[in-house]
Amino acid sequence: MTDTWDPQLLWYARAVRRMQSKRESDPSSWLWQANIHGEKAEAPGPNPEWNNCPHGGWFFLPWHRAYILCFEEIVRDVIQNELDGPDDWALPYWNYTRVTNGDPDSPESLECRRLPRAFRSPTWPDDDGDNPLYLAEPDRSPGAALGAPVGWTEVNPHKAMQAPRFTGVPQFGSEYTGSHLVHSNGQSGLLEMQPHNLLHGYVGGVMSQFFSPRDPIFWLHHANIDRLWAAWIASNSGHKNPTDQDWLGFTHTFRDAQGNKVGFTSEKLQSEEALGYVYESVTDGIGLKPPERLVALVAAGGDGDAPVEQVASTSGPTDLGPEALTVPLNPEPSARAGALPEAASPDTEARAILTVDGVRADAPPQTNYRVFVGARPDHEEDLDPEGPYFIGHLHFFGAVGANTEHHGGEGLTFKFDITEHLTELRQLGIWNGEGIPSVVVTPAPLGPPPPGAEAQAAFRAAAPTPPPESRPRIGSVSLTTT
Numbered sequence: 001m002t003d004t005w006d007p008q009l010l011w012y013a014r015a016v017r018r019m020q021s022k023r024e025s026d027p028s029s030w031l032w033q034a035n036i037h038g039e040k041a042e043a044p045g046p047n048p049e050w051n052n053c054p055h056g057g058w059f060f061l062p063w064h065r066a067y068i069l070c071f072e073e074i075v076r077d078v079i080q081n082e083l084d085g086p087d088d089w090a091l092p093y094w095n096y097t098r099v100t101n102g103d104p105d106s107p108e109s110l111e112c113r114r115l116p117r118a119f120r121s122p123t124w125p126d127d128d129g130d131n132p133l134y135l136a137e138p139d140r141s142p143g144a145a146l147g148a149p150v151g152w153t154e155v156n157p158h159k160a161m162q163a164p165r166f167t168g169v170p171q172f173g174s175e176y177t178g179s180h181l182v183h184s185n186g187q188s189g190l191l192e193m194q195p196h197n198l199l200h201g202y203v204g205g206v207m208s209q210f211f212s213p214r215d216p217i218f219w220l221h222h223a224n225i226d227r228l229w230a231a232w233i234a235s236n237s238g239h240k241n242p243t244d245q246d247w248l249g250f251t252h253t254f255r256d257a258q259g260n261k262v263g264f265t266s267e268k269l270q271s272e273e274a275l276g277y278v279y280e281s282v283t284d285g286i287g288l289k290p291p292e293r294l295v296a297l298v299a300a301g302g303d304g305d306a307p308v309e310q311v312a313s314t315s316g317p318t319d320l321g322p323e324a325l326t327v328p329l330n331p332e333p334s335a336r337a338g339a340l341p342e343a344a345s346p347d348t349e350a351r352a353i354l355t356v357d358g359v360r361a362d363a364p365p366q367t368n369y370r371v372f373v374g375a376r377p378d379h380e381e382d383l384d385p386e387g388p389y390f391i392g393h394l395h396f397f398g399a400v401g402a403n404t405e406h407h408g409g410e411g412l413t414f415k416f417d418i419t420e421h422l423t424e425l426r427q428l429g430i431w432n433g434e435g436i437p438s439v440v441v442t443p444a445p446l447g448p449p450p451p452g453a454e455a456q457a458a459f460r461a462a463a464p465t466p467p468p469e470s471r472p473r474i475g476s477v478s479l480t481t482t
């Protein structure tokens, strides 16, 4: 099939191929650049410039900004000086958060959420094979590879873009982590969680692991994350970056196109204009308020602050599969019967927290998961991410395979504050305040297959379910009140 590509993507593809032909010891090679983020080796080597990506901490945004800035300079240099191309190449951003006509299900919106065609085509536009932007399964999930759009509820950045502050959990840019890089012990900030982590999980394969920059789409994904940071600051809502010297003064060191070390403080990384670039738009694709569920909050009884109490927990790991399943939670015998309904009352300060620990997999599960509270696993209508049962997503980014020690070998931890959810379930009469509402986990379905009979047949043939060897699982789940 003959296709035309945007010249920016065509030059990008040529540069990627060129960089892939360079030795790994060359800082401008494809592999060196990816290794900065994370090595593929089972036991990462001792190069201190590699395996440095910070996730779950307040350096996530500035570090990745410097990373893609230096990468862009290297690609531009390769295009200009090694391929005789233009001297003004710029890294494009993949605007998967773009919505047209206010409708995330419009054909144009769906198109934005498919992996761009140049990345899905095994061939170059002239039909020659060996397109370096293309990766096949299992290096990408079947759904992403075939052009099924990522779900809007996984990428809508609304919650992050509305966060009033940069620092904290849950806030825009994650928690204070002092003056050193934290790899993945911390909690992701809101933007890092969604769309960042969930988009990594949707593309799957290489993108769900720390050597994800080996997939050429990584850089366009991070350009969009970087753009959303710029948009959050530009939104006229008084949003501010940290003013702490531990953040401002930290130096992020990378290599320039000549292979020399260059350092950027977070302070310097705050303004993309000062760094020499601007985004086409910082108002397009910045999130949509999810539809409100009209629930009148009725005051229920309650008596002030409750002590921290474990209400229920699992007694062992839970294997996740292709179907919705109920996590077997055992009520804590010593817990007060009133602890949970008190937390679910709008009259008390108490909160109900669901903690999902030890989320990991042996190979890319090729899907994210959705978590519901109070839902019935065999009722599809309950498993609606816009309904009252939905509490959030799980992903496996950085918790896949053996090489996860560097980034939390015990798997990822997700904390969901389900206080308002429980309140709503009571008011809707779904939960009467007695017992433990069910916790249901199910793979996140993808959007419709792309147009075209052939694409649709291929899509149906490749059911988007986790491969058996991936063994996605949860270590433990606990429900506490505070």
Ligand SMILES: [Cu+2]
Binding pocket: 196, 200, 222
């Ligand atoms: Cu990333």
